[in-house]
Amino acid sequence: MVNYRHNNVYLYSIKFSTLMLIQFKFRNFLSYKEEATLLMTSIKSFKELVNTHIINSDKGFDLLKSSAIYGSNGGGKSNFISAMGFMKNLIHTSFADSLKKEEERSFADFYYKLNESTENEPSFFEVSFIKNDVIYRYGFEILEREIISEWLYRKKEVEVLLFERKKSKFKINKSGFPEGNKYNKEVNSNVLFLSHLSQYNSKESKSVFEWFRCLNVVSGLKDESYKNVTMTLLQDVPQFKAWLSIAVKFLEISNIDTSKEKDIITYHNKFDSNNVIVDSVPFQFHEESDGTRKLIYLLGALYDTLMNGKVLFIDELDSKLHPNLTKKLLEFFHLLNKKNAQFIFTAHDAILLDKDLFRRDQIWFVDRNKFGESEFYSMSEFDASVVRNTSDYRKKYLENKFGAAETMDITNQLIELMD
Numbered sequence: 001m002v003n004y005r006h007n008n009v010y011l012y013s014i015k016f017s018t019l020m021l022i023q024f025k026f027r028n029f030l031s032y033k034e035e036a037t038l039l040m041t042s043i044k045s046f047k048e049l050v051n052t053h054i055i056n057s058d059k060g061f062d063l064l065k066s067s068a069i070y071g072s073n074g075g076g077k078s079n080f081i082s083a084m085g086f087m088k089n090l091i092h093t094s095f096a097d098s099l100k101k102e103e104e105r106s107f108a109d110f111y112y113k114l115n116e117s118t119e120n121e122p123s124f125f126e127v128s129f130i131k132n133d134v135i136y137r138y139g140f141e142i143l144e145r146e147i148i149s150e151w152l153y154r155k156k157e158v159e160v161l162l163f164e165r166k167k168s169k170f171k172i173n174k175s176g177f178p179e180g181n182k183y184n185k186e187v188n189s190n191v192l193f194l195s196h197l198s199q200y201n202s203k204e205s206k207s208v209f210e211w212f213r214c215l216n217v218v219s220g221l222k223d224e225s226y227k228n229v230t231m232t233l234l235q236d237v238p239q240f241k242a243w244l245s246i247a248v249k250f251l252e253i254s255n256i257d258t259s260k261e262k263d264i265i266t267y268h269n270k271f272d273s274n275n276v277i278v279d280s281v282p283f284q285f286h287e288e289s290d291g292t293r294k295l296i297y298l299l300g301a302l303y304d305t306l307m308n309g310k311v312l313f314i315d316e317l318d319s320k321l322h323p324n325l326t327k328k329l330l331e332f333f334h335l336l337n338k339k340n341a342q343f344i345f346t347a348h349d350a351i352l353l354d355k356d357l358f359r360r361d362q363i364w365f366v367d368r369n370k371f372g373e374s375e376f377y378s379m380s381e382f383d384a385s386v387v388r389n390t391s392d393y394r395k396k397y398l399e400n401k402f403g404a405a406e407t408m409d410i411t412n413q414l415i416e417l418m419d
Contacts, residue, residue, distance in 0.1 A: 019214050020055060020063050021311050021342055022128040022135070029086065029123045030079040031368065033112040036376035038080075040064050040342060043361045043380055048389045053359055055340045059135065064362050065334055066343040068352065070397065071366035071404040076374025077346040078219075080366060081315040085217035086110065087125040090142070091209065094195040108144040114372040122148040129311075131211045135159075138194065138208055145190045152177075152194065152208065162204060165193055177204055217313040218301065230300025234258050240303055247299055251292055254280055264296065291320040302333065302343075309339030317345040318352065330357060353393040360389060365404035 020040070027035040042054050042062045055063040071077045112118040126139030135155040141148040150165040154176070162177040163170060168189060172180040179202035180193070187196040197205035218226040233240040235258055245255050255267040266288060270279040285293060298314075305312040318326045326349060333343050353363065363379040379387060379402060386401060387393070397405055 018130050018133050018340065019211055019309055019311065020057075020130045020340055021215075021344075022061075022063065022130065024084060024127045026083045026087070026125045027123070028112050028118045028121055029083050029110055029125075031076040031112065031372070031374040032079060032083070032376070033115055033118055033371075033373040034375070035124070036080065036083075036374070038067065038344070038364065038376070039361075039378070040067065040344075042359070046359055046361055046380070046389065048355065048359050049334075052334045053362065055342075057130075059130070063340075063342070064359070065337050065341070066330070066345075066358075067362050067364055068358055069344070069346040069364045069366060070348070070350075070353070071346075072368075072406050075366040075368050075404055076376075077366050078315050079374060080376065081217060081219075081313050081344075081346060083125070084215075084313050087127065088212050088215055088217055090140075091192060091195055091212050094147075094190065094192045095199060111143075112373070129211055131207055134207075136208055136211070140192060147189060147192055150193050152205075154204070163193065179203065179205060214308065214310045215313070216301065216305070216310060219315045226301045227297040229304050230297050231258065231262060231264065233300050233303065234264065235262070240300070243303065244296070244299055248292075248296060251295075253292075256296070266292075266296075291322070294320045295325065298329070302329065305341045305343065306333070306337060306339065309341050311342045312344070314343075314345040316347070318347045318349040323349050323351040327352060327354075327357060350394045350397055353397050355389060355391065355393055358393070360387065363393065365402050367404035367406075 022041060023037065023039050025035055025037040026032065040063050042064050044062075053065050055065055057063055069077050069080060111121070111123055120143070122141035122143040124139070124141050126137065128135065128137045130136075137153040137155070137159070138151070140150040146167075147165070148167060150163075152162040153159050154162055160173065160176055161171070162173050163180045163184075165171075165184075170180065170184040170193075172184060174181055179197055179200070183197055183200060183202070184193065187193050194205050194208060198209045216226070230244075234244070234256065241256065245253070248256065252268055253266045254269050257265045257267070259265050264285040266283045266285065267280045268283060269277045270281045272278045288296075301312060301314075304310065321329075326347070330343075330352065333341075352358075361378060361380040365377055365379070367375050367377075369375055379393070382402065387396060396402065400406065
């Protein structure tokens with residue numbers, strides 16, 4: 001997975017807690033040929049875990065605090081997370097990227113490559129979210145590096161078009177989006193209009209841009225994708241330092257601090273021959289296990305997300321972590337989520353597929369069909385003959401009742417070729 005984190009993405013100061021994701025959809029990107037849609041709206045007929053897993057809204061729908069994405073190896077889970085990372089990254093960088101030399105620009109061959117029909121078709125991305133109690137719907141189509149179309153809608157009571165772009169032609173809502181009138185003739189064909197407007201600190205586009213700044217997309221396989229947030233919190237936020245020290249006591253870590261070189265230092269108790277604590281021994285962070293390092297870095301990202309009501313996407317959440325620990329982190333996120341934060345992640349560990357941990361509308365699957373296309377769908381799409389709110393989700397998943405769980409076949413031919 002590509003790491004799309006930018007400097008200062010985390011810890012961005014916000015004044016509002018209404019930064020919630022409603023829907024994300026895309027198509028013709030990496031292994032996804034057809035449109036994939038993640039819905040964070042809850043299904044009203046589902047009555048499980050309503051007191052802990054639902055964000056109540058006055059918009060005519062309620063939202064989910066989290067979503068879990070499962071699938072077989074190579075199915076397209078990481079590509080789903082990368083799609084959101086790509087969208088965020090392009091919004092942040094398209095203006096600056098247009099000023100670079102050709103060889104220094106970001107990659108452009110992100111389309112679905114296993115079908116002739118998609119080779120010259122644009123890739124599509126759209127997100128709907130709530131910011132400052134207003135619903136926005138923003139999206140674009142891109143072919144190589146050219147912006148084919150782009151649009152922004154705002155909904156308070158009814159949805160209103162703010163701007164629509166078809167290559168170099170713009171349709172601007174003159175009264176609702178005056179900033180668009182002022183700058184639309186300056187934007188280049190390979191620059192998103194939203195990215196261009198952000199350079200001028202324009203009011204409406206700034207609000208949309210801020211939502212993307214509070215969206216974080218990271219890889220659970222690479223510590224560097226989110227370790228800086230933990231480092232910064234340890235140095236600048238005393239409350240986090242105290243909180244983190246309590247959270248990791250089960251690892252026999254008595255304290256956590258940072259060195260003058262801004263490296264993390266962990267402290268472990270030292271005992272005498274009678275097992276009485278006599279001292280505290282500092283450990284360099286590289287001396288800790290991979291799992292311990294990941295957990296400490298991850299706790300910083302979760303703390304920042306919960307305290308600021310942000311949206312966090314993580315690929316491979318459960319890598320390097322014990323199943324019980326991953327389960328506790330998810331329970332913690334649901335129970336102590338006071339500012340309407342949201343958490344979307346991919347995982348392999350089927351132990352997490354538990355009716356006491358997730359609702360049916362929170363669980364999603366990715367599977368590749370016989371044409372090599374990733375298909376994205378929800379457990380909620382299966383009727384009561386397949387799954388109920390009382391079902392053993394884990395057992396049914398491992399039995400491949402939902403698909404997305406196929407594995408290698410040990411065939412006679414495979415055995416014979418080893419002879």
